[in-house]
Amino acid sequence: MTQGQQTESTPLVDPACYAAATAAIRAEAVRLLEAGEVTAVVGYRAGRRAGSAMPEVATTAEAAAQLIFTPGCQNNLALFLSKAKREALPKGKVAVVVKGCDLRALAGLIGESQLKRDEVHVIGVACPGVYGAGADLAKPLAAESLARKCRECKVHLPEGTDVVAGTLPPLPDLAPLEAEELARLEAMTPQERWAFWTEQFARCIRCLACRQVCPFCFCTQCLCDRNRPQAVDTSPRPAGNTAWHIVRAMHLAGRCAGCAECERVCPMDIPLNLLNRKMAQELFELYGFETTMQPQEQGALTSYRDGDDQSFIK
Amino acid sequence: MTATATTTKHDFEPKLVAFVCTWCTYAGADLAGTSRMQYPSNVRVVKFPCTGRIDPVFILRAFQKGADGVLVSGCHPGDCHYMAGNFHARRRFAAFRQLLDFVGVDLKRLQFSWVSAAEGGKWVEVVTELTERVREMGPMREFIDLDASEHWSAELADAELKAAYHSL
Numbered sequence: 001m002t003q004g005q006q007t008e009s010t011p012l013v014d015p016a017c018y019a020a021a022t023a024a025i026r027a028e029a030v031r032l033l034e035a036g037e038v039t040a041v042v043g044y045r046a047g048r049r050a051g052s053a054m055p056e057v058a059t060t061a062e063a064a065a066q067l068i069f070t071p072g073c074q075n076n077l078a079l080f081l082s083k084a085k086r087e088a089l090p091k092g093k094v095a096v097v098v099k100g101c102d103l104r105a106l107a108g109l110i111g112e113s114q115l116k117r118d119e120v121h122v123i124g125v126a127c128p129g130v131y132g133a134g135a136d137l138a139k140p141l142a143a144e145s146l147a148r149k150c151r152e153c154k155v156h157l158p159e160g161t162d163v164v165a166g167t168l169p170p171l172p173d174l175a176p177l178e179a180e181e182l183a184r185l186e187a188m189t190p191q192e193r194w195a196f197w198t199e200q201f202a203r204c205i206r207c208l209a210c211r212q213v214c215p216f217c218f219c220t221q222c223l224c225d226r227n228r229p230q231a232v233d234t235s236p237r238p239a240g241n242t243a244w245h246i247v248r249a250m251h252l253a254g255r256c257a258g259c260a261e262c263e264r265v266c267p268m269d270i271p272l273n274l275l276n277r278k279m280a281q282e283l284f285e286l287y288g289f290e291t292t293m294q295p296q297e298q299g300a301l302t303s304y305r306d307g308d309d310q311s312f313i314k
Numbered sequence: 315m316t317a318t319a320t321t322t323k324h325d326f327e328p329k330l331v332a333f334v335c336t337w338c339t340y341a342g343a344d345l346a347g348t349s350r351m352q353y354p355s356n357v358r359v360v361k362f363p364c365t366g367r368i369d370p371v372f373i374l375r376a377f378q379k380g381a382d383g384v385l386v387s388g389c390h391p392g393d394c395h396y397m398a399g400n401f402h403a404r405r406r407f408a409a410f411r412q413l414l415d416f417v418g419v420d421l422k423r424l425q426f427s428w429v430s431a432a433e434g435g436k437w438v439e440v441v442t443e444l445t446e447r448v449r450e451m452g453p454m455r456e457f458i459d460l461d462a463s464e465h466w467s468a469e470l471a472d473a474e475l476k477a478a479y480h481s482l
Contacts, residue, residue, distance in 0.1 A: 185416070194418025194456055202463075223371065231371045239460040243374050246417060250370050253409050275416070282412040287405070301409060304401035306391070312411060313404065314427040314440055 021166030051137030100155025124158030366399030
Protein backbone atom coordinates (compact mmCIF):
# COMPACT_ATOMS: atom_id res chain seq x y z
CA MET A 1 0.00 0.00 0.00
CA THR A 2 1.43 3.36 -0.95
CA GLN A 3 1.27 6.46 1.18
CA GLY A 4 -0.46 8.32 -1.63
CA GLN A 5 -3.64 6.26 -1.37
CA GLN A 6 -3.88 6.90 2.34
CA THR A 7 -4.75 10.58 1.99
CA GLU A 8 -7.82 11.69 3.92
CA SER A 9 -10.93 10.87 1.95
CA THR A 10 -13.62 13.43 1.42
CA PRO A 11 -16.21 13.61 4.19
CA LEU A 12 -19.42 11.85 3.21
CA VAL A 13 -21.76 14.54 4.51
CA ASP A 14 -21.56 17.93 6.17
CA PRO A 15 -20.82 17.29 9.89
CA ALA A 16 -23.31 20.04 10.66
CA CYS A 17 -26.18 17.60 10.13
CA TYR A 18 -24.95 15.53 13.08
CA ALA A 19 -24.70 18.67 15.18
CA ALA A 20 -28.28 19.56 14.26
CA ALA A 21 -29.47 16.06 15.24
CA THR A 22 -27.57 16.33 18.52
CA ALA A 23 -29.23 19.65 19.34
CA ALA A 24 -32.68 18.28 18.52
CA ILE A 25 -32.15 15.15 20.64
CA ARG A 26 -30.93 17.20 23.60
CA ALA A 27 -33.86 19.61 23.38
CA GLU A 28 -36.38 16.78 23.21
CA ALA A 29 -34.71 14.74 25.97
CA VAL A 30 -34.47 17.73 28.33
CA ARG A 31 -38.08 18.65 27.65
CA LEU A 32 -39.31 15.09 28.29
CA LEU A 33 -37.39 14.70 31.54
CA GLU A 34 -38.29 18.15 32.87
CA ALA A 35 -41.95 17.62 32.06
CA GLY A 36 -41.78 14.21 33.73
CA GLU A 37 -43.16 12.52 30.63
CA VAL A 38 -40.51 9.83 30.81
CA THR A 39 -38.32 8.45 33.60
CA ALA A 40 -35.28 7.99 31.40
CA VAL A 41 -33.95 8.72 27.94
CA VAL A 42 -31.84 6.00 26.35
CA GLY A 43 -29.41 7.71 24.03
CA TYR A 44 -25.73 8.13 23.27
CA ARG A 45 -23.03 10.09 25.00
CA ALA A 46 -19.46 10.71 23.98
CA GLY A 47 -17.09 7.84 24.69
CA ARG A 48 -13.63 8.28 26.11
CA ARG A 49 -11.89 7.96 22.76
CA ALA A 50 -12.39 10.92 20.45
CA GLY A 51 -15.19 10.26 17.99
CA SER A 52 -16.57 7.27 19.86
CA ALA A 53 -19.96 7.09 21.52
CA MET A 54 -21.55 4.84 24.10
CA PRO A 55 -25.08 4.14 25.28
CA GLU A 56 -26.34 6.37 28.06
CA VAL A 57 -29.44 6.12 30.20
CA ALA A 58 -30.14 9.74 31.07
CA THR A 59 -32.45 10.24 34.04
CA THR A 60 -31.79 13.92 34.70
CA ALA A 61 -32.00 17.00 32.50
CA GLU A 62 -28.26 17.59 33.06
CA ALA A 63 -27.41 14.14 31.73
CA ALA A 64 -29.86 14.61 28.86
CA ALA A 65 -28.04 17.79 27.85
CA GLN A 66 -24.93 15.66 27.28
CA LEU A 67 -26.57 13.32 24.77
CA ILE A 68 -25.09 13.32 21.28
CA PHE A 69 -25.53 11.98 17.81
CA THR A 70 -22.36 11.39 15.81
CA PRO A 71 -21.17 8.84 13.25
CA GLY A 72 -19.80 6.95 16.26
CA CYS A 73 -23.33 6.16 17.48
CA GLN A 74 -23.30 2.60 16.21
CA ASN A 75 -25.16 0.81 18.98
CA ASN A 76 -28.70 -0.33 18.47
CA LEU A 77 -30.46 1.01 21.55
CA ALA A 78 -33.61 -1.02 20.91
CA LEU A 79 -31.59 -3.75 22.61
CA PHE A 80 -32.46 -2.25 26.01
CA LEU A 81 -36.20 -2.55 25.45
CA SER A 82 -36.75 -6.31 25.44
CA LYS A 83 -38.46 -7.60 28.59
CA ALA A 84 -35.32 -9.16 30.02
CA LYS A 85 -33.07 -6.15 29.47
CA ARG A 86 -35.58 -3.45 30.39
CA GLU A 87 -34.91 -4.34 34.02
CA ALA A 88 -31.73 -2.31 33.64
CA LEU A 89 -33.80 0.82 32.99
CA PRO A 90 -35.85 2.83 35.48
CA LYS A 91 -39.50 1.80 35.75
CA GLY A 92 -42.10 3.73 33.80
CA LYS A 93 -42.19 5.16 30.33
CA VAL A 94 -38.80 5.66 28.70
CA ALA A 95 -37.66 7.49 25.61
CA VAL A 96 -35.22 5.93 23.19
CA VAL A 97 -33.08 7.39 20.44
CA VAL A 98 -33.25 5.25 17.31
CA LYS A 99 -31.81 5.29 13.84
CA GLY A 100 -33.89 3.81 11.03
CA CYS A 101 -32.39 0.34 11.38
CA ASP A 102 -32.85 0.44 15.16
CA LEU A 103 -36.46 1.46 14.63
CA ARG A 104 -37.04 -1.70 12.62
CA ALA A 105 -35.70 -3.68 15.58
CA LEU A 106 -37.95 -1.73 17.95
CA ALA A 107 -40.95 -2.41 15.72
CA GLY A 108 -39.99 -6.09 15.71
CA LEU A 109 -39.87 -6.15 19.51
CA ILE A 110 -43.29 -4.51 19.68
CA GLY A 111 -44.59 -7.06 17.18
CA GLU A 112 -43.28 -9.84 19.40
CA SER A 113 -45.03 -8.34 22.47
CA GLN A 114 -41.80 -7.46 24.22
CA LEU A 115 -43.18 -4.00 24.86
CA LYS A 116 -46.12 -1.83 23.91
CA ARG A 117 -45.83 1.16 21.64
CA ASP A 118 -47.27 3.50 24.29
CA GLU A 119 -44.64 2.43 26.82
CA VAL A 120 -41.93 4.12 24.84
CA HIS A 121 -41.37 7.60 23.45
CA VAL A 122 -39.45 7.15 20.22
CA ILE A 123 -36.95 9.81 19.19
CA GLY A 124 -36.03 8.99 15.62
CA VAL A 125 -32.83 10.33 14.07
CA ALA A 126 -32.38 11.24 10.44
CA CYS A 127 -29.19 9.23 10.09
CA PRO A 128 -26.80 9.68 7.15
CA GLY A 129 -24.79 6.68 8.36
CA VAL A 130 -22.39 5.52 11.07
CA TYR A 131 -18.83 4.19 11.21
CA GLY A 132 -18.19 0.57 10.36
CA ALA A 133 -16.18 -1.75 12.59
CA GLY A 134 -12.52 -0.82 12.76
CA ALA A 135 -12.98 2.65 11.26
CA ASP A 136 -10.69 5.47 12.32
CA LEU A 137 -13.00 7.47 14.57
CA ALA A 138 -10.73 10.52 14.57
CA LYS A 139 -11.41 11.21 10.90
CA PRO A 140 -14.74 12.45 9.57
CA LEU A 141 -17.11 9.85 8.18
CA ALA A 142 -16.13 8.96 4.62
CA ALA A 143 -17.27 6.32 2.17
CA GLU A 144 -14.43 4.03 3.30
CA SER A 145 -15.22 4.25 7.00
CA LEU A 146 -18.99 3.99 6.54
CA ALA A 147 -20.57 0.79 7.86
CA ARG A 148 -21.40 -1.70 5.12
CA LYS A 149 -25.06 -1.75 6.11
CA CYS A 150 -25.28 2.05 5.66
CA ARG A 151 -24.06 1.89 2.07
CA GLU A 152 -27.35 0.37 1.00
CA CYS A 153 -29.57 1.68 3.79
CA LYS A 154 -33.22 2.25 2.87
CA VAL A 155 -34.25 3.68 6.22
CA HIS A 156 -32.14 6.81 6.63
CA LEU A 157 -35.27 8.65 7.67
CA PRO A 158 -37.30 6.93 10.43
CA GLU A 159 -41.08 6.84 10.05
CA GLY A 160 -43.74 6.57 12.72
CA THR A 161 -41.61 7.98 15.53
CA ASP A 162 -42.81 10.57 18.02
CA VAL A 163 -40.23 13.05 16.79
CA VAL A 164 -37.52 13.05 14.16
CA ALA A 165 -34.26 14.74 15.13
CA GLY A 166 -32.26 16.43 12.41
CA THR A 167 -32.76 16.52 8.68
CA LEU A 168 -31.27 14.29 6.05
CA PRO A 169 -28.56 15.83 3.85
CA PRO A 170 -28.26 14.65 0.24
CA LEU A 171 -26.39 11.35 0.23
CA PRO A 172 -24.09 9.98 -2.47
CA ASP A 173 -24.86 6.69 -4.23
CA LEU A 174 -22.42 4.04 -3.08
CA ALA A 175 -21.69 0.58 -4.42
CA PRO A 176 -23.70 -2.02 -2.43
CA LEU A 177 -20.73 -4.04 -1.20
CA GLU A 178 -22.77 -6.43 0.91
CA ALA A 179 -25.24 -7.23 -1.87
CA GLU A 180 -22.33 -7.84 -4.21
CA GLU A 181 -20.68 -10.17 -1.70
CA LEU A 182 -23.97 -12.02 -1.26
CA ALA A 183 -24.33 -12.41 -5.02
CA ARG A 184 -20.75 -13.66 -5.22
CA LEU A 185 -21.44 -16.35 -2.63
CA GLU A 186 -24.70 -17.35 -4.26
CA ALA A 187 -22.91 -17.87 -7.56
CA MET A 188 -20.48 -20.35 -5.94
CA THR A 189 -20.95 -24.10 -5.92
CA PRO A 190 -22.10 -25.62 -2.61
CA GLN A 191 -18.59 -26.99 -2.05
CA GLU A 192 -17.05 -23.54 -2.44
CA ARG A 193 -19.62 -22.04 -0.10
CA TRP A 194 -18.95 -24.77 2.46
CA ALA A 195 -15.23 -24.02 2.24
CA PHE A 196 -15.91 -20.28 2.63
CA TRP A 197 -18.12 -20.66 5.68
CA THR A 198 -15.96 -23.34 7.28
CA GLU A 199 -13.06 -20.94 7.16
CA GLN A 200 -15.16 -18.10 8.58
CA PHE A 201 -16.73 -20.17 11.37
CA ALA A 202 -13.41 -21.79 12.29
CA ARG A 203 -12.28 -18.37 13.56
CA CYS A 204 -15.24 -18.03 15.91
CA ILE A 205 -14.23 -17.96 19.57
CA ARG A 206 -17.80 -18.32 20.82
CA CYS A 207 -17.68 -15.14 22.83
CA LEU A 208 -21.39 -14.91 21.93
CA ALA A 209 -21.13 -11.15 21.52
CA CYS A 210 -23.37 -11.55 18.46
CA ARG A 211 -26.05 -12.99 20.70
CA GLN A 212 -25.66 -10.51 23.53
CA VAL A 213 -25.88 -7.50 21.24
CA CYS A 214 -28.86 -8.74 19.25
CA PRO A 215 -32.19 -7.14 20.23
CA PHE A 216 -33.98 -10.33 19.20
CA CYS A 217 -31.86 -12.77 21.21
CA PHE A 218 -33.92 -12.13 24.31
CA CYS A 219 -34.66 -15.71 25.38
CA THR A 220 -34.06 -16.10 29.11
CA GLN A 221 -32.44 -19.42 28.36
CA CYS A 222 -30.74 -19.83 25.03
CA LEU A 223 -31.13 -23.18 23.33
CA CYS A 224 -27.40 -23.13 22.75
CA ASP A 225 -26.60 -22.87 26.45
CA ARG A 226 -28.64 -25.90 27.40
CA ASN A 227 -27.02 -29.24 27.90
CA ARG A 228 -30.01 -31.43 28.56
CA PRO A 229 -30.35 -32.12 25.74
CA GLN A 230 -27.35 -30.44 24.23
CA ALA A 231 -28.37 -29.15 20.83
CA VAL A 232 -25.16 -27.29 20.01
CA ASP A 233 -21.66 -28.02 21.27
CA THR A 234 -20.52 -25.18 23.48
CA SER A 235 -16.77 -25.37 22.94
CA PRO A 236 -15.27 -23.03 20.34
CA ARG A 237 -14.47 -25.73 17.81
CA PRO A 238 -15.49 -25.88 14.15
CA ALA A 239 -18.40 -28.32 14.52
CA GLY A 240 -20.14 -26.42 17.30
CA ASN A 241 -19.35 -23.07 15.72
CA THR A 242 -21.01 -24.05 12.47
CA ALA A 243 -24.05 -25.34 14.31
CA TRP A 244 -24.25 -22.19 16.43
CA HIS A 245 -24.15 -19.84 13.45
CA ILE A 246 -26.72 -21.89 11.54
CA VAL A 247 -29.04 -21.98 14.56
CA ARG A 248 -28.52 -18.27 15.15
CA ALA A 249 -29.39 -17.39 11.56
CA MET A 250 -32.41 -19.67 11.68
CA HIS A 251 -33.74 -18.17 14.91
CA LEU A 252 -33.39 -14.68 13.47
CA ALA A 253 -34.97 -15.53 10.13
CA GLY A 254 -37.93 -13.26 9.53
CA ARG A 255 -37.11 -11.25 12.66
CA CYS A 256 -33.69 -9.72 12.02
CA ALA A 257 -33.94 -5.98 11.52
CA GLY A 258 -30.65 -5.78 9.67
CA CYS A 259 -28.94 -3.50 12.18
CA ALA A 260 -25.78 -5.62 11.64
CA GLU A 261 -24.72 -5.17 15.25
CA CYS A 262 -23.72 -8.85 15.34
CA GLU A 263 -21.24 -8.26 12.57
CA ARG A 264 -19.91 -5.06 14.12
CA VAL A 265 -19.22 -6.56 17.53
CA CYS A 266 -17.68 -9.77 16.18
CA PRO A 267 -14.05 -9.73 17.33
CA MET A 268 -13.15 -12.25 14.65
CA ASP A 269 -14.79 -10.30 11.79
CA ILE A 270 -17.13 -13.05 10.69
CA PRO A 271 -19.55 -11.59 8.08
CA LEU A 272 -22.64 -12.56 10.05
CA ASN A 273 -24.93 -10.10 8.37
CA LEU A 274 -24.54 -12.04 5.12
CA LEU A 275 -26.44 -14.90 6.74
CA ASN A 276 -29.11 -12.53 8.01
CA ARG A 277 -29.38 -10.82 4.64
CA LYS A 278 -29.68 -14.15 2.88
CA MET A 279 -32.54 -15.26 5.12
CA ALA A 280 -34.34 -11.94 4.73
CA GLN A 281 -33.96 -12.18 0.96
CA GLU A 282 -35.30 -15.74 0.86
CA LEU A 283 -38.28 -14.91 3.04
CA PHE A 284 -39.08 -11.97 0.82
CA GLU A 285 -38.89 -14.10 -2.31
CA LEU A 286 -40.90 -16.94 -0.79
CA TYR A 287 -43.53 -15.07 1.20
CA GLY A 288 -43.15 -11.40 0.34
CA PHE A 289 -42.19 -10.71 3.93
CA GLU A 290 -40.07 -7.75 4.96
CA THR A 291 -39.20 -6.26 8.32
CA THR A 292 -40.54 -2.72 8.50
CA MET A 293 -40.48 0.33 10.71
CA GLN A 294 -44.08 -0.38 11.74
CA PRO A 295 -44.88 -3.26 14.10
CA GLN A 296 -46.37 -6.25 12.27
CA GLU A 297 -48.92 -8.65 13.69
CA GLN A 298 -47.17 -11.74 12.42
CA GLY A 299 -43.70 -12.70 11.31
CA ALA A 300 -42.75 -14.73 8.28
CA LEU A 301 -42.25 -17.93 10.24
CA THR A 302 -45.07 -17.45 12.73
CA SER A 303 -47.78 -17.35 10.08
CA TYR A 304 -48.67 -19.37 7.01
CA ARG A 305 -50.89 -19.44 3.98
CA ASP A 306 -52.59 -22.44 2.45
CA GLY A 307 -50.86 -21.86 -0.85
CA ASP A 308 -47.27 -21.60 0.43
CA ASP A 309 -44.66 -23.08 -1.87
CA GLN A 310 -44.15 -26.80 -1.28
CA SER A 311 -42.34 -27.73 -4.45
CA PHE A 312 -39.47 -29.09 -2.33
CA ILE A 313 -41.76 -31.53 -0.50
CA LYS A 314 -42.43 -34.88 -2.07
CA MET B 315 -32.47 -68.95 0.98
CA THR B 316 -34.42 -69.09 -2.24
CA ALA B 317 -33.10 -67.70 -5.49
CA THR B 318 -35.55 -64.79 -5.48
CA ALA B 319 -34.50 -63.58 -2.04
CA THR B 320 -30.89 -62.97 -2.93
CA THR B 321 -29.54 -59.85 -1.31
CA THR B 322 -27.36 -57.32 -3.03
CA LYS B 323 -24.11 -56.45 -1.31
CA HIS B 324 -23.28 -52.75 -1.37
CA ASP B 325 -19.98 -51.12 -0.61
CA PHE B 326 -21.68 -48.38 1.31
CA GLU B 327 -24.77 -48.55 3.46
CA PRO B 328 -25.96 -45.01 4.17
CA LYS B 329 -27.32 -44.10 7.57
CA LEU B 330 -30.61 -42.28 7.24
CA VAL B 331 -32.60 -40.61 9.96
CA ALA B 332 -36.31 -40.05 9.45
CA PHE B 333 -38.09 -37.51 11.62
CA VAL B 334 -41.76 -38.36 11.32
CA CYS B 335 -45.01 -37.23 12.85
CA THR B 336 -46.84 -39.81 14.89
CA TRP B 337 -50.26 -39.28 13.35
CA CYS B 338 -49.56 -39.72 9.66
CA THR B 339 -46.13 -40.85 8.56
CA TYR B 340 -45.44 -43.06 11.55
CA ALA B 341 -48.77 -44.76 10.96
CA GLY B 342 -47.95 -44.91 7.25
CA ALA B 343 -44.64 -46.60 7.98
CA ASP B 344 -46.48 -48.94 10.31
CA LEU B 345 -48.90 -49.76 7.52
CA ALA B 346 -45.97 -50.53 5.22
CA GLY B 347 -44.70 -52.91 7.87
CA THR B 348 -48.00 -54.66 8.54
CA SER B 349 -48.56 -54.92 4.80
CA ARG B 350 -45.19 -56.70 4.57
CA MET B 351 -43.80 -54.23 2.09
CA GLN B 352 -40.03 -54.32 1.69
CA TYR B 353 -37.93 -51.21 2.03
CA PRO B 354 -34.29 -50.48 2.89
CA SER B 355 -33.44 -50.94 6.53
CA ASN B 356 -31.05 -47.97 6.38
CA VAL B 357 -33.62 -45.62 7.81
CA ARG B 358 -33.92 -44.97 11.56
CA VAL B 359 -37.32 -43.61 12.40
CA VAL B 360 -37.68 -41.02 15.14
CA LYS B 361 -41.25 -40.25 16.12
CA PHE B 362 -42.51 -36.77 17.01
CA PRO B 363 -45.97 -35.54 17.92
CA CYS B 364 -46.06 -33.30 14.85
CA THR B 365 -43.80 -31.96 12.12
CA GLY B 366 -44.23 -28.63 13.89
CA ARG B 367 -42.21 -30.13 16.76
CA ILE B 368 -39.27 -30.97 14.51
CA ASP B 369 -36.68 -28.31 15.14
CA PRO B 370 -34.15 -27.60 12.35
CA VAL B 371 -31.50 -28.19 14.99
CA PHE B 372 -32.47 -31.89 15.04
CA ILE B 373 -31.53 -32.15 11.38
CA LEU B 374 -28.24 -30.45 12.05
CA ARG B 375 -27.55 -32.73 15.00
CA ALA B 376 -28.34 -35.80 12.91
CA PHE B 377 -25.81 -34.75 10.27
CA GLN B 378 -23.23 -33.97 12.93
CA LYS B 379 -23.67 -37.34 14.56
CA GLY B 380 -23.08 -39.18 11.31
CA ALA B 381 -26.32 -39.32 9.34
CA ASP B 382 -25.74 -39.44 5.60
CA GLY B 383 -29.27 -38.35 4.80
CA VAL B 384 -32.28 -36.98 6.65
CA LEU B 385 -35.94 -37.43 5.88
CA VAL B 386 -38.62 -35.27 7.43
CA SER B 387 -42.15 -36.44 6.90
CA GLY B 388 -45.59 -35.62 8.22
CA CYS B 389 -49.24 -35.14 7.41
CA HIS B 390 -50.45 -33.66 4.16
CA PRO B 391 -51.47 -29.98 4.38
CA GLY B 392 -54.89 -29.77 5.94
CA ASP B 393 -54.59 -33.13 7.69
CA CYS B 394 -52.57 -32.00 10.71
CA HIS B 395 -53.82 -33.42 13.98
CA TYR B 396 -53.04 -30.05 15.56
CA MET B 397 -54.62 -28.08 12.69
CA ALA B 398 -51.60 -26.02 11.57
CA GLY B 399 -48.39 -27.71 12.72
CA ASN B 400 -47.39 -28.84 9.27
CA PHE B 401 -48.15 -25.44 7.73
CA HIS B 402 -45.70 -23.83 10.14
CA ALA B 403 -43.20 -26.61 9.51
CA ARG B 404 -43.51 -26.09 5.78
CA ARG B 405 -42.41 -22.47 6.05
CA ARG B 406 -39.70 -23.22 8.57
CA PHE B 407 -38.17 -25.98 6.48
CA ALA B 408 -38.41 -23.95 3.29
CA ALA B 409 -36.30 -21.30 5.04
CA PHE B 410 -33.98 -23.83 6.65
CA ARG B 411 -33.29 -25.51 3.32
CA GLN B 412 -32.20 -22.20 1.85
CA LEU B 413 -29.95 -21.54 4.83
CA LEU B 414 -28.30 -24.97 4.57
CA ASP B 415 -27.83 -24.44 0.86
CA PHE B 416 -26.23 -21.06 1.51
CA VAL B 417 -23.84 -22.60 4.00
CA GLY B 418 -22.96 -25.24 1.42
CA VAL B 419 -24.80 -28.41 2.41
CA ASP B 420 -25.94 -30.53 -0.54
CA LEU B 421 -29.74 -30.47 -0.37
CA LYS B 422 -29.99 -33.84 -2.11
CA ARG B 423 -29.31 -35.39 1.29
CA LEU B 424 -32.34 -33.78 2.85
CA GLN B 425 -35.79 -34.90 1.83
CA PHE B 426 -39.18 -33.63 2.96
CA SER B 427 -42.38 -35.49 2.26
CA TRP B 428 -46.03 -35.75 3.15
CA VAL B 429 -46.99 -39.36 3.87
CA SER B 430 -50.44 -40.08 5.27
CA ALA B 431 -51.43 -43.03 7.43
CA ALA B 432 -52.88 -44.74 4.35
CA GLU B 433 -49.78 -44.29 2.18
CA GLY B 434 -47.60 -47.25 3.13
CA GLY B 435 -46.58 -47.52 -0.50
CA LYS B 436 -45.49 -43.90 -0.68
CA TRP B 437 -43.37 -44.35 2.45
CA VAL B 438 -41.59 -47.28 0.82
CA GLU B 439 -41.08 -45.23 -2.32
CA VAL B 440 -39.72 -42.18 -0.48
CA VAL B 441 -37.34 -44.19 1.70
CA THR B 442 -36.09 -46.30 -1.19
CA GLU B 443 -35.47 -43.29 -3.37
CA LEU B 444 -33.60 -41.36 -0.68
CA THR B 445 -31.52 -44.41 0.27
CA GLU B 446 -30.46 -45.05 -3.32
CA ARG B 447 -29.73 -41.37 -3.91
CA VAL B 448 -27.59 -41.05 -0.80
CA ARG B 449 -25.89 -44.35 -1.52
CA GLU B 450 -24.76 -42.98 -4.86
CA MET B 451 -23.54 -39.77 -3.25
CA GLY B 452 -21.43 -41.64 -0.73
CA PRO B 453 -20.89 -40.78 2.93
CA MET B 454 -21.61 -37.29 4.27
CA ARG B 455 -18.13 -36.09 5.13
CA GLU B 456 -18.64 -32.38 5.78
CA PHE B 457 -19.92 -32.41 9.33
CA ILE B 458 -17.81 -35.40 10.37
CA ASP B 459 -14.69 -33.63 9.13
CA LEU B 460 -15.70 -30.54 11.08
CA ASP B 461 -16.08 -32.64 14.18
CA ALA B 462 -12.65 -34.11 13.67
CA SER B 463 -10.90 -30.88 12.87
CA GLU B 464 -9.23 -28.89 15.60
CA HIS B 465 -9.36 -25.17 16.11
CA TRP B 466 -5.94 -23.82 15.31
CA SER B 467 -5.58 -20.11 15.32
CA ALA B 468 -1.80 -20.31 14.97
CA GLU B 469 0.12 -20.95 11.80
CA LEU B 470 1.84 -24.35 12.00
CA ALA B 471 5.15 -22.64 11.50
CA ASP B 472 7.62 -24.30 13.84
CA ALA B 473 8.45 -27.96 14.22
CA GLU B 474 7.13 -28.23 17.77
CA LEU B 475 3.66 -26.99 16.82
CA LYS B 476 3.61 -29.25 13.79
CA ALA B 477 4.53 -32.27 15.90
CA ALA B 478 1.84 -31.41 18.44
CA TYR B 479 -0.77 -31.01 15.72
CA HIS B 480 0.04 -34.29 14.01
CA SER B 481 0.14 -36.21 17.28
CA LEU B 482 -3.56 -35.47 17.80
